[in-house]
Structures are given as structure tokens and as C-alpha cells.
Amino acid sequence: MAREAHKRVLVVEDDRNIEELVRLHFSKAGFEVTSTADGDEALVLVEEIKPDLVILDWMIEGTSGIEVCRRIRRNSKTAHVAIVMLTARGEESDKLRGLETGADDFVTKPFSPKELVARAQALLRRTRPSLLADKLAYGGIELDVAAHRVRREGQVVPLSPTEYRLLKHFLENPEKVYSRQQLLDVAWPHNEDIELRTVDVHIRRLRVALGGSGGTDLIRTVRSEGYSLDASAA
Amino acid sequence: MAREAHKRVLVVEDDRNIEELVRLHFSKAGFEVTSTADGDEALVLVEEIKPDLVILDWMIEGTSGIEVCRRIRRNSKTAHVAIVMLTARGEESDKLRGLETGADDFVTKPFSPKELVARAQALLRRTRPSLLADKLAYGGIELDVAAHRVRREGQVVPLSPTEYRLLKHFLENPEKVYSRQQLLDVAWPHNEDIELRTVDVHIRRLRVALGGSGGTDLIRTVRSEGYSLDASAA
DNA sequence: GGGCATTTGTCACACGAGTGAAATATTACC
């Protein structure tokens, strides 16, 4: 989730030339591109490959673009995906209907592929407020994802980036033991060639940071296994 | 606001025929019409008669239409007025620039006077969201959107355009961390090919501007993440 | 239109927090 995997984009477009153009530019921008010319197939694919982004032509074979958009939004498994509509010039009313239907952005043909990619990327950067499950809490600790802020008993706890990532992972999976290697995998952006012992050090720093206000230690050491977040007595 | 007095309209147009045509139709629709052919005179009149609506020709004597528009918007006493631009056919780029400058609607010549009146009336009915929700506040900072003015502890804080956009975004989303890229997306009109580090500099300028009165720093640096507006202690 | 002030983007440099590894001390388990 935190790691920088290639974003997937599904292109729904029945004009071969445009499809190629879009595919080329998104590939070049590091996206993994899948495409189809058919609306019904698009609905299957969007569930299957779980793209981060759908580029959707307004007028396509099978189910119309606007209908595809609506159905993607209605299906809870796919409702979250970002959607950019491609439409012909000058159809202002279409634009309104498209936004109502749930498209996130609109690009009118003819368009600059570079701009399309740029807007798509900006769209993916934008956080969707509705999707932010942004409060984690356990044993007197609160973590606000949006504000990137941690409190213990109401007191703000300053954490370094690594400490924050560690704690966030523990809060997302409380009372579950993770080995040092597992922790390196989830809380270190570049987890190659890092000593397992290093985890110990950061666990300690996290303990100190959290305990600054004098509370009990919520991080449990499980000998020869790893660590977990656990409010039960040691 | 509640009273149904005759709406006042100022027509800025140097073509005698068009001026007459517009005057006639707006009068018939119950407007009180004033007109001028000169841009500089328009700026005086708009303060004097406080119209509800300005019909503004793109190309006029004196100061150009776009410049008149800009100045009307910049003057806090007149910034709220509705503006409809009259422009020659086919100038899409003009249209864009006009909207950026602050025109509310665009009508291309030749136009139907009936349609012009209808759109003007629709415009007046339409509530301008930016002018309604026009007070943002957080941690001793007040931002008046309509007046385009910022105060801290009551003291007026002069801000450059970029600083203003940054602060406005933060005030609209307080205590939420934004990456440099996200800030470029929302606070820079043309965000292509701008270095991420540039954000740092403008954040600093905003800090200096806000802190001029000696208050604490409300902008929080979240290392390796971005910035947020946050009144809590570190 | 020309000259001036402001705004803006970029850079170079300095500083300090954050990080990873190593060395030593401590604890837990048999």
C-alpha cells in the first residue's frame, strides 16, 4: 500500500488510434495499461484487474460510457476507482451529466495526451475524503492519518517517519505479532540490505516516544518471534 | 437583498448600436441601465452606482475589457458584482482568460438580446458559492474570500497571490497534511514543470508573512510528507 | 509603450533530524 507499485489504468475506447495514443503515453508514464473497446467487457475487467484509474470514452460499443461509469460507481467493489471521461468538443451538458454520474474529470477531444496523463496523475494524487478511514486507535493511542498526527491520552506525540510507519502498521493490526523481517517489509520504503537488528532500535525509539508521557509500554516483545502492539499486561 | 428593487446594470460598450440594443432589452426586463463606452469611466461608474451586473465588451476604448474586469474584481468595494463579457466569435482563449480574470459568463457576438438578458438574470439568481462561504478561520487567522483579505489576530496580513492560494487551501482543509505535489496541484494555476522544492520557498514566505506580527508558526512541517496547517504544539 | 515594483521559480549552502550499524549491557530461558 505504501510501496510505489505501478498504477494500473483501464482504457475503454473503441477508436483504435486514440486507444493506441493513450496506451503509449500512459505506458511511458509508468502505468500498466489494459484496454477494451466494449462497455460490458469494461465492467468485467474493472473488477478483475482492479485498476487505479479508468479512461472512459463517452461513446462506445455495448453499454454507453455514461452507463459504464454509473455501474462502476454503483458496484461497491469498484466504486472507489478514479474515472476520467473522454468526450467530444462542445458538449457542455454532457459534461454536467458526466460529473453527476460520477466521473472525476473530463477531457474533451481532441486532447493532448500529455495533458491527459498529467490530469490523471493529479487526480490520483487527490485524496478522496470519503475513502479516508482516517482514525486509528488502540489502548489510549490515536492516530489521525490525514493529519499525520499521533496522540496518547490526548497528548501529541512527535514521531519520526519510521516510528510513524511502524506505529501505523501496529495500529492497523493490533495484538498481532510481526517478525523483524515482516516489519522491515511493511515499514521500510527500501527494505533491502537492512539489518534485522535495526528494527530493535526503532522499536525502542517508538517505545520512548510513546512512553514520554509516562504510560505503560504497549509494545510487547515476543522472544525469538518479534513484536506486537498489545495492551495486556506483559 | 430581500427587497425586489430594480436591478442596476452597467453596460460598457463602444458600439452605439449594440449599446442601444442591450439598453433596450434590459430596460424592458425591468433593469435600471447606465452605460459608458470608456473603460476608465466604467471603473468610476461601477463604484458610484454600485450595479448588480456589468455587461462588458471585450474590446473597448480606454482600458481594455479584460483589464476593467480584473480591476473590478480587485477592488473590494466592487469585487462582488456579476460580470458578463461580450466577445467576438471564436476566441476560445479569450474566453478562458476572461473566466480566469473573473467574468461570470460569456456571450459571443452576434448574440440574441433575449438570450443575453436571460443569462444575466440566471446569473443574478445563481448564488456565487465563493461569495457565500466567504469567511475561513483557524487558529487566529481569518480569511475573507470576497474581500480577498487575511487577518491574524485582527491585523491585516499582506500576501502575494501564491501565498494567498496556499493559505486558502490550508484553511479549507486544516490539520490535513499535503504533499508538495498536492500543493502544487491545488495552489498553482500552471503546475507543470515546477520544482517540488519551490513549494518550500513559498511556505517559508507564507510563514514569514503570517508571523510578522510575532505569533507562533501555524504551518507544520511533516518531514518526508509535506505541510499542514496545525495549531497543536509539535 | 517604457520603466519600476512586485512576484515568482530556482539554486547553493548550512543545519539538524533521522537513520543504520556496531559495540556493549542486560535480560530471559534452559
Next chain:
DNA sequence: GGTAATATTTCACTCGTGTGACAAATGCCC
């Protein structure tokens, strides 16, 4: 008690950020 695992401390180095300076771009006024 012996051994292995973990805790703690320390240190060198990296990397992100703050800062001031500068040049280009923009807008403004006459």
C-alpha cells in the same frame, strides 16, 4: 550458570528542510 536473544548507547553518515540570494517573469503606473 551458560547461552542466546534483546535492550541500550553511541556514532558516523545521509537526507530533508530552512534560508538567503538571484534572475526571470509578471503586473502596474505614468
